[in-house]
Each structure stands twice: as C-alpha cells, then as structure tokens.
Amino acid sequence: MPERLASGVSLVVAVEYGTGVLIGRDRELRPVATLLEEARRGRSGTLVLAGEAGVGKTALLEEARRLAPDMLLLAATGVESESELPFASLHELLRPLLELLPRLPASQGRALAAALALEDGKPDTLSVGAGTLSLLVEAADERPVLVVLDDAQWLDRASAQAIAFAVRRLSGEEVAVLAAVRLGFATAFEPFPQLKLEPLARADARRVLRLRSESVPAAAESRLLAAAAGSPLVLLELPVELAHELPMSKTPQERLRRTFAPRIESLPAASRLGLLLAAAERDPQAVRRAAAALGLDDPLQPAEASGLVQMDSGELVFRHPVVRSLVYADGRPSERRAAHRALAEALLGEADRDRRAWHLAAAAEGVDEEVAALLEQTAERAAARGGIAARAQALERAARLTPEGVDRARRLYRAAFAVSRVDAERALELVEEALPLAQDPLLHADLVVLGGQIARRQGADVSEQTFLREAKVEGLDDERTAKLLHEVVDLRLYALDAAGAAALAPRLEAMARGGEARMFRVTAASAYLLAGERERATPLFSELAQEPEIVAMAAWDYLWLEWYDELRAAFVQTLRTDRAAGNQLRIAFIQSATAHLELRCGRLGASAAAAAEAIPLAEAIGTPAFAGTASSALAFVHAWRGQADGCNALAEAALAASRKTGDSYQAAVAHHALALLALSENRPHDAILELVPLARRWAASTVVEPGVLPFMPDLIEAYVVTGAAPEVTRWLGRFSQIATEANRTWALAACARCEGLLAPADAFETPFERALELLEPSPLGLELARTRLAYGERLRRQARRREARTQLRAAHEAFAAVGAAPWQARAAAELRATGEQVAREAHPLPVLTPQELHIAALVAEGKTNKEIAAAIFLSPKTIEYHLANTFRKLDIHSRAELARIVALDAAVEPVVQ
DSSP: OOOOOOTTOSOSSOBOTTTOOBTTOHHHHHHHHHHHHHHHTTOOEEEEEEEOTTSSHHHHHHHHHHTOTTSEEEEEEOOGGGTTSTTHHHHHHHGGGGGGGGGSOHHHHHHHHHHTTSSOOOOOHHHHHHHHHHHHHHHHHHSOEEEEEESGGGSOHHHHHHHHHHHHTOSSSSEEEEEEEETTOOOTTTTSOEEEOOOOOHHHHHHHHTTSSSOOOHHHHHHHHHHHTTOHHHHHHSOGGGGGGSOTTSOHHHHHHHHHHHHHHTSOHHHHHHHHHHHHOOOHHHHHHHHHHTTOSSTTHHHHHTTSEEEETTEEEESSHHHHHHHHHHSOHHHHHHHHHHHHHHOOSGGGHHHHHHHHHHHOSSOOHHHHHHHHHHHHHHHHTTOHHHHHHHHHHHHHTOSSHHHHHHHHHHHHHHHTTTOHHHHHHHHHHHGGGOOSHHHHHHHHHHHHHHHHHTTOOOOHHHHHHHHTSTTOOHHHHHHHHHHHHHHHHHTTOHHHHHHHHHHHHHHOOSGGGGGGHHHHHHHHHHHTOHHHHHHHHHHHTTSHHHHHHTHHHHHHHTOHHHHHHHHHHHHHHHHHHTOHHHHHHHHHHHHHHHHHTTOHHHHHHHHHHHHHHHHHTTOHHHHHHHHHHHHHHHHHTTOHHHHHHHHHHHHHHHHHHTOHHHHHHHHHHHHHHHHHTTOHHHHHHHHHHHHHHHHTSOOOOGGGOTTHHHHHHHHHHHTOHHHHHHHHHHHHHHHHHHTOHHHHHHHHHHHHHHSOTTTSHHHHHHHHHHHTTSSOHHHHHHHHHHHHHHHHHTTOHHHHHHHHHHHHHHHHHHTOHHHHHHHHHHHHHTTOOOOSOOOOOOOOOHHHHHHHHHHHTTOOHHHHHHHHTOOHHHHHHHHHHHHHHHTOOSHHHHHHHHHHHOSSOOSOO
C-alpha cells in the first residue's frame, strides 16, 4: 500500500512509496534522468519544464534533486514581487559559489560582483553573463552541478538573461540545467528544449487520490477527479466537500485558488496578514520586523501548522510557489498596501533602499512625488548595475506615481528609452502615452524621434512628415532640430533619394554643430556624397576626420571615399579604446566594418578574422545588424575562395539580418557575394539574376556615388561573358560616367578592365594598361590581380604568350597568397595554355565557422584555452570542442600547425589588434 501523506509535507506531487517514481510521470522523468546522467559524463544540457500551475513542475524538480545527491545544487525560485530587482535571482542562484569569484578573469569577476551588489562598479550585461558562465565552469570542475530554476517566468529579466547566456554556452561541462516555467509566459529560456507537462491521466489521478491524508469516499471520488482535471496539486489538496462546488470549466489557476483558499481563510486575521507579508517579501527578518511593527505576535505559527509555509535553513518557504502567488493575489488592496508600508519601514538599511522604494510604491494609493523620486533613483542604480529592464520598470512606475504631467512625460520618455532595445512594442506604447503630456517642446521632439526610430527598427513605414512637422515647432533648440532633420535625411538616404537628402543636408549641417548633435554632420556629409555634391562632401569629411570616433562610425562613407589610411587609423585607435573599456557593442561594430575595409583591400585573411570576431560577439549581445554586416563580408571571403557552402550560409544570414533591420546596403553586399561565387563557378546567368535587381534599383534612384555600387563591374562582366552587348553598353556607359565624375580609383580601374574585356583585338591593351596604372600604387590587391588575369587571358588568346605569362604569373601568385582558389586555378589554367609549368596548385581551404576562425586567430596569438574562453564568452571545454573540429578539418594535430596556417592565411598581418 502506498504511504499516506500527512498534511503539510514538503512534496507537492505524491511520490509512490518505496520507489521514488512520480505517479504518472515516467515519460517526463526519463529525459530528466538522462539530463543528469549526461551531465555526469561531461555533456551539459538544459531542459525546460512547461505546464500550467499545479501540474507537477515543482515536484519534478524536487525529484531531480533527489536523483542528484552527488551533484552540487544551485537553485533559484522566481518571485513576482522581486521581478523588478535586477540580478536578485542571480544572487540567489550563485550565492553558494561566491567564494570562487577570485578565480574568474578580472573583468568578469568585477562585473559579476558589481551586478550582485558585492562591490561598486558599472558592469556590462555581456560580462555578467560571461562571469556567470565562468563561475558555473569553475564549480563543475570540482563536482557535477545541477541548476534548478522554479517559476522561471518570475525571474528578473537581468538574471534570466545572464543565466540563459551562460547555459547556452555550456557544452562539455558537467552541468545540468532544469527550468520550470508556467505556460503563457515569454521567457529567456524559450530557445532551449522544452518538455510540456500535461494533466495526469485518470488512472494516475486515481492513484494520487489514494495518497491523501484522509480517505476519499467512493461517492466523491469521481467528482473530485473531475474537479481536479488532472492537477496533482488539486488532487492532493482540494477539500472533498468543495469538489461539488468547483465547476469543471474553471481555469487551472482558479482550481488552485479554490483549493487553498479555505485553508488560508481559516487562519486568524493576524496570521493571514503575516502570510501576506511573507508573500510580498522574501527576507524573513524583514517580515518579522514588519510583523512586530504591526503588533503581530508570531503570526506565521498557524500557517506553519497548517503546512502552508515552513522554515528551511533560516528561510521562509511556501508550501508551493503557487501558494505565494495566491496569498498575495487574494489579499484585499488595503491589506496589501498596509503590508508593503510595514515592509518598507522594516527595510531602512542602505543595501535595502531599492526594495524599500518598491514597497513604498506598492503601498501608495495615488500619486506620490516623493516615492516617484525614490523610484527614479532606483532606476539609475539598476542601470548602473546593468539592469536595463529593471530601470524601465522603475521609471514607468515612477511616472504612474508622478502628480505633474510634465514630469510624468519625462519619466515615461526615459522608461521608453530604457525599454526600447528589449521590448519595442512596450516602448512605443509608453511614447504614445507620453506625447499628449509633453508640453515642453524639447521633450516632445525627443519623444517623436524615439518613437520614429523604434518604429523604423520594427520595419514600419514612417513618414518624413512626422519629423518635418515637429521641426517647425517653436521653442526647439539646435540639437532637437538636428535630431529631427537627421531622421528625415536618413529616411531619404535609405530610399536612395540622394537628391532629396542633399537638399535638406545644409540645414542639418547648420544645426549639428555642438554636443551630441555633431554626429549628425556625418549624415549631411553622406547626403552630399551620394548626391554627387563633392565640393560640399569632401571638406566636411576632412573636418570630421579629426575625430577618429566619428570616422569609425562613418566607416562606409570613408570606404566609398577611398580614404583607407584614415579609416584604418581610426579603427586602430577606437578599437584599442573600446577593448580597454570593454565596450562590446562598439567592438562588434568596428570589427564588422573592418572586415569590409580589409575585403576592399584584398586582405581576405584579415577580413575573415575581423568578421569571425564580430559575428559571434554581435549575436551574443543581440545586435543582428552588426552580425549581418560581418556575415556579408565573410560571405564575400568565401566567395573569393570558392567555398560555396560557407558563402551561401553566410549570405543567407546577412539577408536574414537585413530583413530584420531594413539594411538594404548589406543585403546588396550579400547578393553581390553570391554573384561573385557564381562568376567564379562560370555561372554568369546566375550572377546576373543576383545583381540586376540591385542595378535597377540604382537606376531608379538619384545616387551618383560609385562606391555605393561595387557590384556594377561584376554585372557588366557577367553580361560580357553571356554576350549581351546592349546590356553591357547601357550599364557600362552609365557607371563610367559617375566613376569619371567621382574620380574613384577602384571604379575607374574597374571600368577600364570592363572596357578591355569588350575592346576589339587591336585595342584592348590601352584600357587594361590604364587600369593597371591606377591599381598598382593602390592597396586594392585583388582588383589588381583580377585585372592582370583578364589582361593575361586576352594576351594569351592573341598568342602573345610571353606578355601573357607576365600578367598571369602575377595574378596567380596574388590569388594563391590569399587562398582565392578558383581564381588561382583559372590563372593556372591560362599559364599552362601558354606552355608554362605551374608548381603551386590551387588548394581550397576548408570552411571554418566564424567561431572556429576566431579561435584559430587567438590560438595564433599564443592564448591558452582558458584565456580564449574568457575573451569570447565561452567555456574552456567549448574551446576544446571547436579546436578539435578545426584540427580535423585542417588535418593537423598541434596548435603550432594551426598558428602557421593562420599566419599564411593573412598574406599581410592584420593591422587592427
């Protein structure tokens, strides 16, 4: 016979006596047991248990604990009332590991200590996640670790993101992660494997009924089974006499409320109030002080006797997480306010000021400027600790408590700004709420700009009239006017309306002279450049070049201008500064832009190395735009090297990112990479299909800057190969005109090469020689090699073998140096046709993932696995895994061999370190 469970035992779902097997949960228990066993074998894993309240998620977590006596248990339970306190849940989870903090890389240790309020500092969220990962890895080095997260939907967002970041990067460690979430909630754990818990089958539900402390009369059994609807918690707890009163149509939450309400309501009033204090505050000492202040004498003793709460290692634990929610939700508003007020008065320490502010906010009956000001201070402290979502929550609540409309609008704007990167829809709602309240024209303009920016990031069509109307409002300063005009000019540039952008650019330039607005001068300069107003663009870009940070952020403009040295110098300086400051966002951007600079200069190894760092970093910090930008560059590297799978995969990644961000330029680069691959594989028609839509979009625009159109020479060459003479003439004539007007070296040389391909047998030398004359003193190594190849091919066809060999030999060596295998093979074939023996065969490099490329580069710098792991936010065993894959792909066996390959891959050592 199964043992009957006494009222108040700690298990939530019955465990069959003597077996330790949850009733009716064999199917669910198997993957849990497998997860634990895999972790013991060094294969980390995460499993999310999803289900309605009371369905048995907590019991399954308890069973996992029972099955893992050999593992270090790290546990945290989300509490709704603490969801606005940044890193509260992370502190609960990592508290047993804090003594390991000194083992972490210094930057991660500092970030984690600051996030957990152990020391002062302003951590970035990436370092906090990386520190969490490192701490778990250190713990797992000593013994297997089991991470248990109950009610994970209530974890504060900062904690949930840090934990999710860490466990995503576990692979070869002895760590198992179990998270229980209630259905209907969006959490940071959605990407992980999920196991949905369904209500118990009727036969299993009947077995659970037999474990109740009191016998269930046969006549009541069917009704109790129907009322519980397969909820183990209801089956064990629902009073028999209430079964007939509970409609079967009720929701799981209502069934649980009806189940526990009688027990709660039977408590003395003082005990119910004490229970409400405990539901609103996790700290038992604060609960005791608040109870004493309210004149309550040991109010929780009756609740403990009834099994609703118990003390466990000095902490107050509810019978089940759902009981805490029910106690709080069922409390009368006046009682909840009294409880929060008493708790606020009980939390007077400096370390408790944020919790005190939230309790005061919950106790407020109407507006309260004093509490609103306290919450605004809480918001700033949350931001300083990396709690962006908590900052937004505090500011929004502060706004609700603010008496004056102007201050309320200001706080709503700040809340919208804070939340805009994590919840765009909520941010727009806050902007819309604040706009009618914003009587200050400066604040109103800020709201209009913010709302427009968020809507554009979501892919919505935003009318420029929205910003132009706002710019006419009286009382605006130059900075706000510049912000509004910047949005209009930027909209026109994205629409390729360069002429329209340039028409507004002088006014923008005039307004963008001081403060943060000076950055908008780049937008004006870009408008001039694309519209062909070079007499305005060049002096302005020269002026801006005095500030390396601006040059770096305007990377594409300087690339189009061919100011390669200035751009590289700006990258070197800003990247050094950003690395020292740990500014991961800027590092991702600069490295993605560096990949394109090196690509333009034909340094494929350096381009790949920069992109390989930018892609995983951008993905880690949630910036798809930068990941897409780097992916398009790396797709191009793979295209040059004939690595079709890598090119296709990365081009698709870049296109997917561009669809999210609306970045048509990077989409064009991805299509261009696919076209270059097609040309290298002798598929000119496919290249035309990729490029014609881009050319037609340009033809319908007013853009006259050739740097924006790097795909045009390849389209022209594809038409040459297919013999489409009318198309060649039309596109070459149009592109040659703007290349001549702009006087861009690469564009003039590309046009000359195309002319050489088209010229008759007695006239092709002049355009080819003109192209070589332009390219030889330039850093455009691959453009030079490609021109030499085309020139050599024509010379060879004219039986001028000696002259052909000179060009083909140089092209062959240049392509070989950077691993451009298909182009090297093409040059080799032409050389053989001239009668020359080719010793250096083309050997395509194996395709390494961006992660593998980046790790290989760090290995070449002499870094250990642990140092690499710290640098790129992975675990050392994950580094081992990637290195093993890399060694296998390259057919090597040592780090020294890998370092030599990396050095050979970069024909010129990367300048940016």
